[in-house]
Amino acid sequence: EGERFVLVSHAPDSDSWWNTIKNAIAVAGDQMDVEVEYRNPPTGDLADMARIIEQASASNPDGIIVTIADFDVLSGPVSNAVAKGIPVITINSGTEEQSKKLGALMHVGQPELDAGKGAGEKAKAAGVTSFLCVNHYITNPASVERCQGYADALGVELGGQMIDSGQDPAEIKSKVMAYLQSNPDTNGILTLGPTSAHPTLAALEESGKSGTIHFGTFDLSGEIAEGIKSGVIAFAIDQQPYLQGYLPVVILTNLARYGVVPGNSINSGPGFVTKDNIALVEKYAGEYR
Amino acid sequence: MSAPLIELVEIEKHFGPVIALNGVSVSVDAGECHCLLGDNGAGKSTFIKTMSGVHKPTGGKILAEGREISFDSPRDAMLAGIATVYQDLAMIPLMSVTRNFWMGREPQKRVGPFKFFDFSEANEITMTEMAKMGIRLRSPDQAVGTLSGGERQTVAIARAVYFGAKVLILDEPTSALGVRQTSNVLATIDKVRKNGIGVVFITHNVRHAMAVGDRFTVLNRGKTLGTAKRGDINAEELQDLMAGGQDLAQLEGSLGGTV
């Protein structure tokens, strides 16, 4: 009873996608009657994240949940935590193999490159030949991998098709419009999350191209769900972050209390949300989905 | 005789551990030029800053025409008719002469419901007043930074004179000035005084003081050494009072008595 777990993510304070996970750990914490702390580097600096993991293990929690944002940076602190006897579950970015190498119990997540590839395959099927990847967080390696995966699946060079859009919605919108205007043959768009998806929706709307361009995005939000319903967005890749927050807490609690733990890693995604299954998703978009 | 324009009684001013003024009393009558003399650090600047509302005195009181008042800001003092030209800062080098001249009292003209800075009038008056002080400007838009140190001080004096107040305070206005401009300033003080305005004139130069002063107050280490009327004291006595006679006598001897 009252075990204490720490979840350390790589996301900067303001990344809204992580709310779902925060909500998930809150729910799981209530249900299991444990205490789960969410920690992240305020500016998204991975080196700071490593410190936070070290610190988490210094505070001797009953388990640590951590994202593998960068294997190199995190391998030291995470394996130290494991060596201290703290059970670790890795989530979100990173691969199963990396997770194993770190000595974690399991990995709950979705590999970014593969997710990008999945999106690219769908786009290829829809006939996309020239695309735009709106990267609002270019300094984060996972973001580049997503665009790279998409490009790989299409079989084209990534090159200038990935733009560094910044985080200001008006600038993202203007940049997308500018890009589309000067590259009129663009027929596919990939956005990496709500931050870039929302202004891109507005940009398409304003340049009268809503629905004419194959538009895929990562993650879900109210607006994205709306876009899927109206047919502007073809799909959203949902890695079901709720599970990435909820499952590890439940598993770690059970491990702590009864010593039971599943043997394999869990793929929480990629799940594709399209017009067909949107109804289910929509209600909780951005909060539990 | 009517009450003095302004009277400061037993003013004390402490800055943390430093006692800058330790009971100084001075009064200024209408139409007189009251000279404040004293060595460096005697407290002259501190005293007149108290008089013009920059510092609040630690002790003592200020009477204006017999009524006790207190100034919360330089603006208060200005509204009470006390204009000051400071030793150190008076002009803003990046701004034009006109903008400096009118700073704080800009003339305005109405256009519909709005009030605008009346530049044509301001420029004209500035040029005239500067010419009166012997400074010919290229244009009223010229930045004050393009004037020499002395020229700047002259602008500041012209400004204070133009906005003629009841009491005009000048903190070492002549120390950076050449002979001609010094003469101009002294003549201006004379003129101002004759118009019934009280002038407080701070200087180290006994001869400048003797030229225009009606009364002379010597400060020493935050205290008044005494006030003398014109005619009751001569230049040498004043000099002695300021510096302690003996040293000076020795120096004058060795340097030819011309200091």
Place this chain on the structure above:
Amino acid sequence: MSAPLIELVEIEKHFGPVIALNGVSVSVDAGECHCLLGDNGAGKSTFIKTMSGVHKPTGGKILAEGREISFDSPRDAMLAGIATVYQDLAMIPLMSVTRNFWMGREPQKRVGPFKFFDFSEANEITMTEMAKMGIRLRSPDQAVGTLSGGERQTVAIARAVYFGAKVLILDEPTSALGVRQTSNVLATIDKVRKNGIGVVFITHNVRHAMAVGDRFTVLNRGKTLGTAKRGDINAEELQDLMAGGQDLAQLEGSLGGTV
């Protein structure tokens, strides 16, 4: 007679459209006090800044003991033996008196392979030199900002004197000083001169100039009006030369001849 310590020949200095110096020649001999006089904006400060390496002259040449030299920085001039006390900035208020006094020429002591600032020596000398100039410090760590304007200038002069150079330039050292401190400075100039150092002394005050000067050069609008030897000229003539006799005469008349 040997070549002058330093000689500036037909110096010109333009600042953009402003011609600050338009051919000024001045020489300084060993052991003389050469006074530079002139109205505001005459170019005195500009001239001595050229002499001390702050400005590079637009035209003309500088001879040191007969050889032509040019200064790229104040440091060059200092190494050539020219020390200067500037009118405006000389001291850094946030630093202690000792640090200011030794700024640029800190005494060092070796500890193993390293050299450290020798504070004990520096403090001692500072206290002594300040006492000589009539300033008693609470402690050598006292920040210069706690001194009055005049006291600061005295520190700057003491510093220049202590690092006794071949030529000592003083830009209006007395304009902010009280009588006693002025006497001190003049006496110091006298002493320095007697030690065979050439002094360039800038002032507006003809009496200060007459007290110590051996030669007098009057500048007017960037040009030399002429150089006179001590004895060839009296105070009134010098005053006239500086300001144009007629105006002054009128003023002196109206103010009682005491300016």
Place this chain on the structure above:
Amino acid sequence: MAETQTAATPDQDERIREMSTFRKALIRPELGAICGTILVFVFFIAIAGDSGMFAPEGIINWGTVSAQFAIIAVGACLLMIAGEFDLSVGSMIGFSGIVMALMTVHWGLPAWFAILAAFALTLTIGALNGFLVIRTGLPSFIVTLASLYILRGLTIFISITTTRKTIIGGVREAAEGDPIAWLFGGKVFSGLFVWLADLGVVGKFVAGPRAGQPVVEGIPMLMIWALVLIVFGHILLTRTRFGNWVFASGGDAQAARYVGVPVNRVKILMFMFSAFCATVFATCQVMEFGSAAADRGLLKEFEAIISVVIGGALLTGGYGSVVGAALGALIFGVVQQGLFFAGVESSLFRVFLGVILLLAVILNTFIRRMITGER
């Protein structure tokens, strides 16, 4: 004093070399920005002239971005001339957006009330910034750096604790039909563009859901706000008594105080004006995109300062021009968007920006020295 009057120096001008009236008319604070603007336009017309950058949609595109910069630049410019600056502009944008969104979406208050409340709140914070700077005598860099951190932290904290989200959507729906929300999110002159499209001056959509409508729907209110603020700021600064006080407060607060300029009031008002501009920015964004996020406005303070400085203002106060700042914002917007139209690798944008900033300030310094005789 007839004698002194006749003694007025007769021909001081002998020492001033000739300067042609043309050259004199040219040297003004915004000269650098004017040259910069011309250069930037020439450059982009040359390399991206046929990319649609100068077609009507293209113009609206970079115009909007520039207008955004201009709105915060005007506030930053007046504040900087008054001798202070405000690093909390960016945080203030995020903060006021979240406040509005929380009020309308989460608490169901009417949009007009939320907007007014957000303005009231940020103006109070601006005043507090100013008050702290005045009372403590600390540099505004420090004080507003503290508010930068405090406001950003609070924004994230309140949005997370009340809604468990850092992006709050649905504001547009909540603001539907609101009496003042359109002032920030709407577009004007739509009729004009329909007419222009009919004339063929502006293109029409040929496909998609909006086929037949003009490609430019109207002028966004954002641009109108930018224009209004620029004109207001310019007139305030150059034509009024208050403008003179702003210059004086920045040029030398002590000297200004001594002659009776209410420096404290001027500075606090300018902090409030800067907060006002940030809130206009935030409101326009929230109303246009219908959502607010806690990380909005990141580093916007630097962008505002850069625009102002490109526009010829002096970082230390007392000198500058609103028109210059607006041109700085224009340069900023055109370069940022132009690089996209020109197809340059987008990460190079920052490099360009840095270089332009350097060149612009060097040119400006040179011009300023000519004007003010500053040494």
Place this chain on the structure above:
Amino acid sequence: MAETQTAATPDQDERIREMSTFRKALIRPELGAICGTILVFVFFIAIAGDSGMFAPEGIINWGTVSAQFAIIAVGACLLMIAGEFDLSVGSMIGFSGIVMALMTVHWGLPAWFAILAAFALTLTIGALNGFLVIRTGLPSFIVTLASLYILRGLTIFISITTTRKTIIGGVREAAEGDPIAWLFGGKVFSGLFVWLADLGVVGKFVAGPRAGQPVVEGIPMLMIWALVLIVFGHILLTRTRFGNWVFASGGDAQAARYVGVPVNRVKILMFMFSAFCATVFATCQVMEFGSAAADRGLLKEFEAIISVVIGGALLTGGYGSVVGAALGALIFGVVQQGLFFAGVESSLFRVFLGVILLLAVILNTFIRRMITGER
């Protein structure tokens, strides 16, 4: 001149009120930071004393974070005392990291060469910053703001164009056995900790490949660097001729120049020293974690400045203390990590930081006025 000597003012002291020696000994630039440090420790011992924060690993943890801040704070402190500051520290950290990683991993050069090359490059950039500031006379805020953008842009650009990634891993492997890499990434005094662990003072790992080893492996080189830099900076500043020049350059560059202080050299050297510290920071990070990323060091410039200012330095130069800056870094690190141990919502960290910054500078200003008689 016997007569003037005897004329020395006899008892100036009548006008100075008594100040106790105790009070005098207390008022020094770092007093504020000392008080702050004590307060912060008392606070965290009270609320998080039993959370492991003051266990050996906990201490190493916040110690490392503080050491990180301290390394850049020392550079920023000396530079700030010399009257300039450097906003490009953060970008420089990202830049030098990527340069090292590219050289070792992508181009296969030896680690020692990459490290030296990175140092050479950043020192050059630092010198260039300084040179620009000196030559153009522009405020360093502007010049280094430009380098902030230019360097960050270049970092992203080169890492994306050469490797298509913004994070480059594998440096640790590449630096294995390198003659100088351990200077940055290694740990020292491991023996001590094994002994301490055997005594039971330090815990031991219980599982995994390192079971039986102490949980604290050693003192990271980062801390050693921080200590060395602090001691070096402190001695340089307070005990040498050069230190006096640093104060003088920052206090009044013109006055210093007039008495022959080589102000330009001092300032440029301090810019280089700040770049040096940033590169030490970056190298330690790269060697410890084995990877470099283009976004490393984001906003670190502010954190450095905050530490320095908390430590009592004056933003406008000429006043400050390295020990103070180090204490500022300690406060920063302890608060950042301590809030975690105390279980406070992490977004509130910034709020705390802002408040601490404000309180610290107000206290510092008060102390400084007492010392310097500044008005």
